[in-house]
Amino acid sequence: MIDLVDAARPVKLYGVDVFGRFFVVVESIDGQLYQVKFNGADTTSNQNEFIGYMIAKECGVPVTGGVMLRFSEEMLERIAQRVLEKYGHTVPLDIYKENVLFGSKWEDDSVTPSSDVHLRDLLADCRNKNEFYSIFPYDQYLRNYDRHHGNHLILKEGRNKKPSFYTAIDTDRIFGAVNWGMAEIEKDKIECFPHPFHQFLYELIDNASFTEVFRSAVRIEQIPSEYLNSIVDAVEHFYECDNDKLGIIRQFLLDRKSKISDECVKASCFKNVTQKGLHASHNQ
Numbered sequence: 011m012i013d014l015v016d017a018a019r020p021v022k023l024y025g026v027d028v029f030g031r032f033f034v035v036v037e038s039i040d041g042q043l044y045q046v047k048f049n050g051a052d053t054t055s056n057q058n059e060f061i062g063y064m065i066a067k068e069c070g071v072p073v074t075g076g077v078m079l080r081f082s083e084e085m086l087e088r089i090a091q092r093v094l095e096k097y098g099h100t101v102p103l104d105i106y107k108e109n110v111l112f113g114s115k116w117e118d119d120s121v122t123p124s125s126d127v128h129l130r131d132l133l134a135d136c137r138n139k140n141e142f143y144s145i146f147p148y149d150q151y152l153r154n155y156d157r158h159h160g161n162h163l164i165l166k167e168g169r170n171k172k173p174s175f176y177t178a179i180d181t182d183r184i185f186g187a188v189n190w191g192m193a194e195i196e197k198d199k200i201e202c203f204p205h206p207f208h209q210f211l212y213e214l215i216d217n218a219s220f221t222e223v224f225r226s227a228v229r230i231e232q233i234p235s236e237y238l239n240s241i242v243d244a245v246e247h248f249y250e251c252d253n254d255k256l257g258i259i260r261q262f263l264l265d266r267k268s269k270i271s272d273e274c275v276k277a278s279c280f281k282n283v284t285q286k287g288l289h290a291s292h293n294q
Contacts, residue, residue: 014078017080023093031047063076076112078248123164130214140219148178157203190255228271242260
């Protein structure tokens with residue numbers, strides 16, 4: 011389902027935010043760098059990154075590669091010590107079941123958009139721009155409120171390292187919040203996101219690109235239930251988590267996927283969309 015590799019050493023630590031989240035760039039034994047998201051209170055940030063990655067891979071959302079990284083006790087203790095020394099924040103090591111955490115491939119040759127307008131301008135040169143539109147039903151399905159301009163990545167490619175490939179990043183705030191506390195409330199919400207940064211994204215969609223949005227919604231609808239169950243089973247295997255809350259996440263993923271194409275991806279979210287023919291024909 012996903013490769014399991016050994017972590018070799020931590021390379022760089024990035025600061026703790028107001029939610030107690032931080033991430034570490036880790037080198038695996040094969041020399042590849044991965045970003046590992048931590049949360050000072052629990053492992054939900056890392057679990058959500060794993061869930062978001064596995065669903066993205068199944069429904070065509072462009073993401074960087076991912077693996078499960080196996081840490082030694084010594085390495086986790088070194089990371090915890092560095093966080094304590096640098097930020098005064100304690101990391102509880104006993105929450106890391108089997109010392110395994112999800113890591114997403116670290117890309118040095120990349121650009122993070124500095125504004126909404128910068129994102130729009132970078133997308134114009136991306137050779138996979140059509141894949142960008144998949145984030146709309148994807149974020150609606152997972153109730154990812156956190157899609158601001160900093161949560162997109164444009165990879166540089168070719169001899170001149172020109173920004174030319176879009177990838178979506180950062181899914182640790184899916185299910186409506188940093189942890190799973192809002193999942194039961196959010197599981198029945200289908201409406202458009204109200205936040206300003208989503209409004210800008212909605213305005214990027216016209217009649218032609220709405221077709222791509224809708225096709226992506228249908229791909230979510232077609233994700234096999236067995237696959238979604240296997241994701242939740244993997245979370246249960248790799249992480250310490252509350253079984254009742256995990257059951258809510260399972261039902262969240264299973265119940266919502268059939269609603270996305272018919273109820274979630276509506277042109278009412280997209281003010282520049284005037285033709286609904288593809289959506290209407292699907293409903294017939």
